Amino acid sequence: MENKKRLVIVGGGACGPKAAARARRLDANAQITMITDDIYVSYAACGLPYYIAGAVRARSELMVRDAAAFKKISNVDVLLHTTVDSIDRQGHKISVTDTDSGKKYDLAYDKLVLSTGASPVVPPIPGIDLKGIHVLKRIPDADEIIELMAGSASKKAVIIGAGLIGMEMAETLVDKGFKVSIVEALDKLLPAVLDAEIADMLVKYVASKGVELRLGQKVTGFEGKDGQVNKCITEKESFPADLVILSIGIRPNSKLAREAGLEIGPFGDIAVNDHLQTSDPDIYAGGDCVANTNLITGKKVFVPLGSTANKHGHVIAANIAGGDLTFPGVVNTACVKVFDFNIGRVGLGEKEAQANGYKAVTAFIPGLDIPDYYPGHRDVTIKLVVDGQSRRILGGQGIGTGEVIKRIDVLATAITMGMNVDALADLDLAYAPPFNSALDILHHAANLVRNKIAGRIVGAMPAEVKEKLDRKDDFVLLDVRSKSEWNTQRIDAPQTQHLPERHLYDEMQRLPADKEIVTMCERGVRAYKAAVTLKNAGYKNVKFMEGSLSAWCYECYRNPGL
């Protein structure tokens, strides 16, 4: 008996159960105990928005394994409803409380794993304790939100924070018949995830679904009646609502570690080395309570995800069993579905790249996920960020109803391996018409970046063109689309001129030689080609509008007869 290694795991989310099950496979004799204050262990917390939406048929489908199964299959003792009060590192034991009975006792460990997760931030503002204001993190939260939704008289909801959970909940609430307002303190949707161009497309789309957006506004408090919220108040206005979802972020649960004197990181995370060992070599930590290394910058980042937590569990179990496994880090991959839009990002955004000292060269390309002649093709818009010096791929983002996430996963792999833009342009991606065009949108993005680095072309983002129009700059916005496209929809400004690409060679002499010309079309492809043609013909100051009309999130003329 005394030879059995005593392994105690605190936390039953993703990292803990993974570590427990694998620890058992690597060590038949260890005495393994997993402790959680929750009433469930090992469930798919990321599925909760879909459980609330009714897309997950039964709660049991979210359960990976219950406590009894852990005992039966992996011989792991699971203590539910149990809090860990303190760690006695010297004595190699922890003090726990059974929250049902109130009983307190000690548990000895040889190795301890802290997978204590993270908790939603609840701001200390007036009215925050009113009924109807809720976070979403665990199964009981989901149950309570379902109940609040059912009991809502006004069917008006406010989501505070336009992060991943907030955006997922927006869709659910709209589907359930709620009038939804999103209030976000920063100036865009998914502010930690998306660059402005992509976020702007999301704003336009979400607004088209009837969601009211308030960006750059801070919530200052709530009002209610009989203890039930009925109003959400911001710096500028107020929204009637009897349901408020708080999703302004999560913070690592590191109190236990902090009180035990373990080193704490810059995000309040439990500091770990690349073996996921804390400052005490007998204590490991993983999952949402730790930070990760960004593989591009080498800096620590706090991007808690169930996927990473599972990998942590694997690494921790291996090291506890005497292995020598490291977890190198992440490339900040994230994705979310918002109504029918698939949205993803990886690596560094453009500004993030600049802030890290890179010379960010970007491509912003709307396109299709498969050939236009193949049925079922859908929109995909990609932004690629490359370091103009080293040519290394730094990041990418995508949005659209089409197959966005495949491209994000390709970029995640490319960035992890330090791929440069030239290798991306030549990358042998799978091609057949049901799955892709002969050249993937990433190939086009890579080629555009290469042409920009070589100085062959200069791009202008839609926001930049909008500013020029608003400033009444003296330039030509040259629309090279066909006449029928022009008649259907166009950017109506004094600077706009129409000259279809087919007539460009013959009629370009009517364009002013001395003015700046910005070409545009539907998605940017023809605009790009037209800009090169003009440049080759001697026009000195030519740009093309990246994304063109597809990414134009501002007013434009639409033929009312069509």
Place this chain on the structure above:
Amino acid sequence: MENKKRLVIVGGGACGPKAAARARRLDANAQITMITDDIYVSYAACGLPYYIAGAVRARSELMVRDAAAFKKISNVDVLLHTTVDSIDRQGHKISVTDTDSGKKYDLAYDKLVLSTGASPVVPPIPGIDLKGIHVLKRIPDADEIIELMAGSASKKAVIIGAGLIGMEMAETLVDKGFKVSIVEALDKLLPAVLDAEIADMLVKYVASKGVELRLGQKVTGFEGKDGQVNKCITEKESFPADLVILSIGIRPNSKLAREAGLEIGPFGDIAVNDHLQTSDPDIYAGGDCVANTNLITGKKVFVPLGSTANKHGHVIAANIAGGDLTFPGVVNTACVKVFDFNIGRVGLGEKEAQANGYKAVTAFIPGLDIPDYYPGHRDVTIKLVVDGQSRRILGGQGIGTGEVIKRIDVLATAITMGMNVDALADLDLAYAPPFNSALDILHHAANLVRNKIAGRIVGAMPAEVKEKLDRKDDFVLLDVRSKSEWNTQRIDAPQTQHLPERHLYDEMQRLPADKEIVTMCERGVRAYKAAVTLKNAGYKNVKFMEGSLSAWCYECYRNPGL
């Protein structure tokens, strides 16, 4: 005038038009001529099976750009209906014939591009010239096949060759009401593409669609009446059919190059260096008429694809304009949709890896593309091939109704960059329930390979287990699924025993200590865990059946009441 570079491009498929358009963008003054014997230029030949199927609404949708547009937009002269008869390398000119008028003339060039494509192999067997026997390569082929389909009295078709085109056409013909037989000389479907385990799953699936398969049979001839085929004859039997699709492969069109004394490669390809330059520095070649370098083995391979041809066009145009671009090579990525199955492969197959001297360690994992609790999840089965010595990823294959191709593209990127299996296990792929499980099936595959390399587990492929059963080996096939699963369907053999994973700890003592035990379940996950548990408990000779029942393509008991 005399300063203009004269660029002549032979071939109007994918590489030629790409090279022409880009050459124009890089050189405003060049005199560019593109020549094709076809009546069309620059169309999506890969879309032809879908055009025949009626999925592409109009032929015009397949057209990328017509000859007039090439002139108008890119100032490229396109000569249709024109054959190139010979190259005078010394004189820097070619002899051409206008096939409409019969007129012959010479064209001078400074740089010449050969993008002559490839032609379907037509075997010289009796009856091959009968009406109703057709290849599919160009638009007129598609038109003629559509006509033959409409005129078919028997609605019986034979497809000769189970390659990519053959499999695509099988679906189309079944959808159009044909009774389809596929005859393939090699012993599996997609023989150049898939390993046996994946091909076996395809055989089972395609057979379920009513397609008659004859593998390992050679076609010896055809019989007909009044010049119209009515029977396809193989070594062993004959098939009535008035429509025969020949898809036994394609060969590079290199006659012109060969006759001009250019170096020819091992596949009859026009030999090129990594700049896509032939043995004559003023002549470039790209597209289906050249071979490519396999980036894993460094060896030349012939894998003609529209995707690669487009990249060739880009590289050739750059080099002709004075650039210094190389095309490094391919990783043999291929994909095809067959009915509702998505099928892909990349890198080396298992036997191919062994033949190249690698110690191939594989994982074969059926799973789901997204979590089982999320609506719309579908099947994906992945086979991963890793070099057990260097731990480098060598190849991967996938099949299923789910998101297979995303995983193939990730592996294509990983293999291109020389990623090892450990980095794959930690790869930060996009995770949210609508898009993936917390751990991707590739993560599971990577971990299985790592466990195999470490000697923690031994796998047995379904075919291996089938052989053991057929040989009446004395072993235990231990099914660890639940009782209800067992009652629904099982492998009914004297060696089979049932012991659900939940009871394994308590009841394993009833298993023989001295016999080989092969565990199995539905997909292999529980079988894997059970095998580890048994091994840890002291059982010496334990394996788990990879893929288990999901990949079992042989007879098994199914409860007739269910």
